[in-house]
Amino acid sequence: DIQMTQSPSTLSASVGDRVTFTCRASQSIGSFLAWYQQKPGKAPNLLIYKASSLESGVPSRFSGSGSGTEFTLTISSLQPDDFATYYCQHYNTYSQTFGQGTKLEIK
Amino acid sequence: QVQLVQSGAEVKKPGASVRVSCEASGYTFTSYYMHWVRQAPGQGLEWMGVINPSGGSTSYAQKFQGRVTMTSDTSTSTVYMEVSSLRSDDTAVYFCAKDGSGIPGMDAFDIWGQGTMVTVSS
Numbered sequence: 001d002i003q004m005t006q007s008p009s010t011l012s013a014s015v016g017d018r019v020t021f022t023c024r025a026s027q028s029i030g031s032f033l034a035w036y037q038q039k040p041g042k043a044p045n046l047l048i049y050k051a052s053s054l055e056s057g058v059p060s061r062f063s064g065s066g067s068g069t070e071f072t073l074t075i076s077s078l079q080p081d082d083f084a085t086y087y088c089q090h091y092n093t094y095s096q097t098f099g100q101g102t103k104l105e106i107k
Numbered sequence: 108q109v110q111l112v113q114s115g116a117e118v119k120k121p122g123a124s125v126r127v128s129c130e131a132s133g134y135t136f137t138s139y140y141m142h143w144v145r146q147a148p149g150q151g152l153e154w155m156g157v158i159n160p161s162g163g164s165t166s167y168a169q170k171f172q173g174r175v176t177m178t179s180d181t182s183t184s185t186v187y188m189e190v191s192s193l194r195s196d197d198t199a200v201y202f203c204a205k206d207g208s209g210i211p212g213m214d215a216f217d218i219w220g221q222g223t224m225v226t227v228s229s
């Protein structure tokens with residue numbers, strides 16, 4: 001099975017900072033990679049699909065890149081509403097695998 | 108608008124079964140697969156399986172095969188997920204999530220239900 005590893009586990013940053021999250025796959029997954037944001041007590045919210053496509057309605061400060069085994073999610077200028085946990089997900093026909101998540105905290 | 112509305116919280120004893128429902132609206136129910144994902148307290152997301160609402164074919168994560176059953180009712184645009192032989196480590200929030208494509212595995216999960224808390228305790 002393909003494993004998804006996110007780093008770091010926790011990230012501390014301030015409003016206005018540029019932050020980058022990393023997600024690595026144990027083998028090549030092409031561009032079948034999504035990013036979600038989850039706030040406490042809420043369902044995950046899709047931000048990025050196909051590694052770099054921005055979901056409709058998601059602010060343009062979010063961007064995704066990468067292919068194969070290494071992927072990144074970047075927030076260009078942190079806003080107060082962005083402090084949450086972020087998950088990557090590899091999706092394919094037979095199984096879906098999530099990373100363990102990165103919690104973004106206020107510095 | 109497109110939305111998924113799940114049934115309410117459940118408290119069950121070990122060994123019992125639980126069935127969670129997920130009612131879809133705002134789109135063609137039979138055109139998109141539906142996934143189930145769970146999240147134990149303080150933990151990450153775990154994919155459980157997927158159902159094709161049109162026809163009812165399913166695919167389960169190996170961990171849940173034999174203990175999870177997913178079904179659909181096209182007359183009410185509702186999918187169901189039943190977990191049997193509940194254990195304490197099944198305590199989690201269970202989410203339904205709509206596949207963004209008509210072909211599973213080709214897109215991410217674009218709409219999620221609000222989640223259903225299932226507590227397993229004696």
